[in-house]
Amino acid sequence: MYFLTNIKTIHRKLPVLLASWLLSGAAFASPPVYDFVIKHTYPHDTDAFTEGLLIKDGYLYESTGLKGKSSISKRDLKTGHVLMKVDVPAEYFGEGIAIFGNELFALTWQSQVGFVYDLKTFKVKRKFSYQGEGWGMTNDSDNLYASDGSSDIRVINPKTLEEVRRIHVTFDGHDVTRLNELEWVDGEIYSNIWGSNLIARINPLTGNVTGVIDLTGIIDLPMRGPDDVLNGIAYDGKLKHLYVTGKHWPSLFEIELKERKK
Ligand SMILES: [Ca+2]
Numbered sequence: 299m300y301f302l303t304n305i306k307t308i309h310r311k312l313p314v315l316l317a318s319w320l321l322s323g324a325a326f327a328s329p330p331v332y333d334f335v336i337k338h339t340y341p342h343d344t345d346a347f348t349e350g351l352l353i354k355d356g357y358l359y360e361s362t363g364l365k366g367k368s369s370i371s372k373r374d375l376k377t378g379h380v381l382m383k384v385d386v387p388a389e390y391f392g393e394g395i396a397i398f399g400n401e402l403f404a405l406t407w408q409s410q411v412g413f414v415y416d417l418k419t420f421k422v423k424r425k426f427s428y429q430g431e432g433w434g435m436t437n438d439s440d441n442l443y444a445s446d447g448s449s450d451i452r453v454i455n456p457k458t459l460e461e462v463r464r465i466h467v468t469f470d471g472h473d474v475t476r477l478n479e480l481e482w483v484d485g486e487i488y489s490n491i492w493g494s495n496l497i498a499r500i501n502p503l504t505g506n507v508t509g510v511i512d513l514t515g516i517i518d519l520p521m522r523g524p525d526d527v528l529n530g531i532a533y534d535g536k537l538k539h540l541y542v543t544g545k546h547w548p549s550l551f552e553i554e555l556k557e558r559k560k
Pocket residue numbers: 350351352435436479480481482530531532
């Protein structure tokens with residue numbers, strides 16, 4: 299999500315809450331915190347203002363934002379080389395993507411228009427509309443899941459593109475806002491918390507945050523600007539490999555999670 303135009307309107311409570319909770323040592327009964335171990339580092343396109351990231355059949359799919367610069371690409375995971383790419387029309391700010399069957403679904407930020415692409419050709423098959431903003435997206439074997447910067451994740455039927463229900467995400471009784479890029483990981487939803495180094499692990503049935511992944515320090519290179527935040531989670535469910543990156547980051551990291559001792 300775009301920092302400069304949204305910073306005044308977005309509720310900032312949660313990262314502060316989570317950060318203070320992490321610093322406190324999480325002494326009270328609370329969900330676990332996970333640190334990371336980098337298993338592999340792969341190149342990432344520094345021109346990519348990453349909004350969506352996923353792995354399908356061993357290939358990396360990435361969507362990027364910014365008007366006039368948004369695209370969707372299929373890439374070699376280990377080299378980052380582009381295998382197929384389509385530009386999003388210049389009037390749209392590209393956002394999250396998900397793949398369901400042979401179709402790739404893509405959101406736009408404030409245009410309230412989504413696109414359905416043929417996965418093999420990247421040709422637009424149809425469009426769909428929705429209320430509010432589009433941020434992150436993921437899917438399981440039944441549904442699409444979309445965030446909009448609020449504390450709700452929309453559950454969407456991939457055939458009708460109708461909203462089925464909403465997952466209201468809370469942490470210790472507090473609404474968790476700024477949910478951004480999403481990833482379905484073995485029955486949980488992982489969500490970048492926009493503007494932070496944190497990923498929330500969410501129970502999709504209850505909306506409860508069941509754990510927090512702290513990626514502070516994963517990259518220490520100077521970024522181009524304040525928008526170049528952690529964003530992008532991809533999970534290879536067959537190999538159980540978890541990948542993360544950020545906007546304009548030079549690296550894509552495969553990481554393992556280690557629960558922090560209290
Ligand atoms: Ca993802």
